[in-house]
Amino acid sequence: xxxxxxxxxxxxxxxxxxxxxxxxxxxxxxxxxxxxxxxxxxxxxxxxxxxxxxxxxxxxxxxxxxxxxxxxxxxxxxxxxxxxxxxxxxxxxxxxxxxxxxxxxxxxxxxxxxxxxxxxxxxxxxxxxxxxxxxxxxxxxxxxxxxxxxxxxxxxxxxxxxxxx
Amino acid sequence: xxxxxxxxxxxxxxxxxxxxxxxxxxxxxxxxxxxxxxxxxxxxxxxxxxxxxxxxxxxxxxxxxxxxxxxxxxxxxxxxxxxxxxxxxxxxxxxxxxxxxxxxxxxxxxxxxxxxxxxxxxxxxxxxxxxxxxxxxxxxxxxxxxxxxxxxxxxxxxxxxxxxxxxxxxxxxxxxxxxxxxxxxxxxxxxxxxxxxxxxxxxxxxxxxxxxxxxxxxxxxxxxxxxxxxxxxxxxxxxxxxxxxxxxxxxxxxxxxxxxxxxxxxxxxxxxxxxxxxxxxxxxxxxxxxxxxxxxxxxxxxxxxxxxxxxxxxxxxxxxxxxxxxxxxxxxxxxxxxxxxxxxxxxxxxxxxxxxxxxxxxxxxxxxxxxxxxxxxxxxxxxxxxxxxxxxxxxxxxxxxxxxxxxxxxxxxxxxxxxxxxx
Numbered sequence: 258x259x260x261x262x263x264x265x266x267x268x269x270x271x272x273x274x275x276x277x278x279x280x281x282x283x284x285x286x287x288x289x290x291x292x293x294x295x296x297x298x299x300x301x302x303x304x305x306x307x308x309x310x311x312x313x314x315x316x317x318x319x320x321x322x323x324x325x326x327x328x329x330x331x332x333x334x335x336x337x338x339x340x341x342x343x344x345x346x347x348x349x350x351x352x353x354x355x356x357x358x359x360x361x362x363x364x365x366x367x368x369x370x371x372x373x374x375x376x377x378x379x380x381x382x383x384x385x386x387x388x389x390x391x392x393x394x395x396x397x398x399x400x401x402x403x404x405x406x407x408x409x410x411x412x413x414x415x416x417x418x419x420x421x422x
Numbered sequence: 423x424x425x426x427x428x429x430x431x432x433x434x435x436x437x438x439x440x441x442x443x444x445x446x447x448x449x450x451x452x453x454x455x456x457x458x459x460x461x462x463x464x465x466x467x468x469x470x471x472x473x474x475x476x477x478x479x480x481x482x483x484x485x486x487x488x489x490x491x492x493x494x495x496x497x498x499x500x501x502x503x504x505x506x507x508x509x510x511x512x513x514x515x516x517x518x519x520x521x522x523x524x525x526x527x528x529x530x531x532x533x534x535x536x537x538x539x540x541x542x543x544x545x546x547x548x549x550x551x552x553x554x555x556x557x558x559x560x561x562x563x564x565x566x567x568x569x570x571x572x573x574x575x576x577x578x579x580x581x582x583x584x585x586x587x588x589x590x591x592x593x594x595x596x597x598x599x600x601x602x603x604x605x606x607x608x609x610x611x612x613x614x615x616x617x618x619x620x621x622x623x624x625x626x627x628x629x630x631x632x633x634x635x636x637x638x639x640x641x642x643x644x645x646x647x648x649x650x651x652x653x654x655x656x657x658x659x660x661x662x663x664x665x666x667x668x669x670x671x672x673x674x675x676x677x678x679x680x681x682x683x684x685x686x687x688x689x690x691x692x693x694x695x696x697x698x699x700x701x702x703x704x705x706x707x708x709x710x711x712x713x714x715x716x717x718x719x720x721x722x723x724x725x726x727x728x729x730x731x732x733x734x735x736x737x738x739x740x741x742x743x744x745x746x747x748x749x750x751x752x753x754x755x756x757x758x759x760x761x762x763x764x765x766x767x768x769x770x771x772x773x774x775x776x777x778x779x780x781x782x783x784x785x786x787x788x789x790x791x792x793x794x795x796x797x798x799x800x801x802x803x804x805x806x807x808x809x810x811x812x813x814x815x816x817x818x819x820x821x822x823x824x825x826x827x828x829x830x831x832x833x834x835x836x837x838x839x840x841x842x843x844x845x
Contacts, residue, residue, distance in 0.1 A: 279786035283496035317611035323546040325562035351562035412471035
């Protein structure tokens with residue numbers, strides 16, 4: 258399982274209010290919401306993002322509101338992976354639960370610049386910046402998280418468990 | 423190694439003798455909560471996974487509070503989805519317009535949450551209930567869906583920061599000044615993945631409303647939860663209110679904390695978080711040159727009875743400054759009614775303020791007080807992120823109800839000179 262694409266870079270403490278402003282939360286339609294992804298921090302994001310592209314960000318990405326709409330719009334826009342120095346805990350949990358791949362790797366987040374061509378291997382946790390030639394080792398997912406992801410998210414894993422009963 | 427209060431509660435709910443920091447556990451839940459923004463996503467997640475039954479209709483709370491009374495057609499559709507789901511499953515704690523309130527003020531008030539509980543809520547400020555001596559944490563809609571279906575959730579056992587409180591607060595300060603000061607010290611991710619465990623002799627002098635406010639903003643330091651020990655103040659609050667028997671847990675005497683932060687309550691001063699992060703704290707007195715356009719007094723942080731009382735004592739018989747809009751939002755219908763009966767609403771209107779029925783509206787930039795470009799607001803809410811209350815070029819200053827009310831009178835950020843009496 259891999260992704261590769263162009264990097265979009267953001268600073269520390271990107272909050273879920275700028276990822277998807279609450280003024281649009283009168284709907285839970287992912288495609289409709291995705292039109293406004295990152296709107297309050299980067300109005301160009303939705304115009305430029307291509308499937309497989311990567312977000313590289315600073316510390317505490319996804320802080321603030323627990324809205325699951327935030328990882329959902331990032332995934333719906335086609336982002337293949339979010340790499341950050343660290344994630345806020347609710348965002349981390351939500352991203353896993355809906356199947357948006359995310360990796361904590363301060364070195365990679367520091368070494369990737371906007372526009373770089375980046376490849377991520379989720380099995381090994383290896384992040385390659387093809388523009389600079391640099392490689393980074395992120396912690397791959399722990400087994401219990403890999404289990405949720407391979408089953409297609411938390412609820413899909415529950416469904417399969419209950420099918421066995 | 424002794425367990426912290428949070429760890430003791432988690433161990434009990436996981437059916438384990440002991441838990442260790444970092445351990446992954448499956449815990450039984452006492453209450454699962456959602457609101458009109460997050461519940462529709464959870465309902466869809468349940469449907470997609472083919473989960474047709476809820477685990478216990480008495481242990482799920484659904485509160486319509488973010489965009490009600492419905493702000494537009496789309497919001498009305500989301501409320502309708504929640505209403506139909508609640509009817510279909512016989513959800514006992516479903517709160518619609520007329521009996522709703524802001525969830526984190528309403529659930530303790532109605533006795534739905536209690537000491538010793540393990541609670542998840544699809545709202546980041548679910549950590550509020552830690553004030554009752556419960557483990558409560560915010561999660562997303564998928565976790566809510568799984569919680570509604572199974573009555574369980576997985577957690578990674580957190581380490582803790584001990585926050586030692588000493589002394590008593592000066593009259594000009596309240597719980598809001600304590601938590602803003604703490605966030606200023608820790609930073610917005612200073613307690614990430616950790617518990618904030620409040621201890622110390624200073625706790626005894628803090629009211630329940632102060633404690634709710636303090637735990638409410640634990641998330642703004644990145645914390646998983648905030649928690650207070652259960653004392654006489656807690657038990658007096660729960661008596662005759664809690665629908666289930668409270669269970670009192672305490673940290674083990676040799677509990678291990680990653681660090682201790684000591685706050686001397688007597689040294690607190692009216693504190694303001696400047697744009698655009700809650701950690702940007704300054705003394706209110708240092709910001710007296712900042713002109714404001716709006717004041718909001720309300721939210722899950724500061725829409726409680728004591729907050730209304732503080733605003734009343736400062737605003738009664740006075741008039742808010744020209745050019746300032748002052749919006750006051752009691753957080754539940756019970757508080758709203760009490761404000762009417764005590765004559766607060768009349769005093770607020772005479773002072774030039776508007777009084778709304780309960781809603782989260784302006785706090786998250788939904789409706790009922792949206793800011794235009796360049797406008798500044800002093801708000802008793804919990805976040806001052808870019809665009810949080812409206813335009814991305816607007817600014818929110820977080821403050822206590824006393825500072826907000828005093829600022830409404832002058833039109834500039836103003837420290838209250840003495841609690842209840844603004845001179």
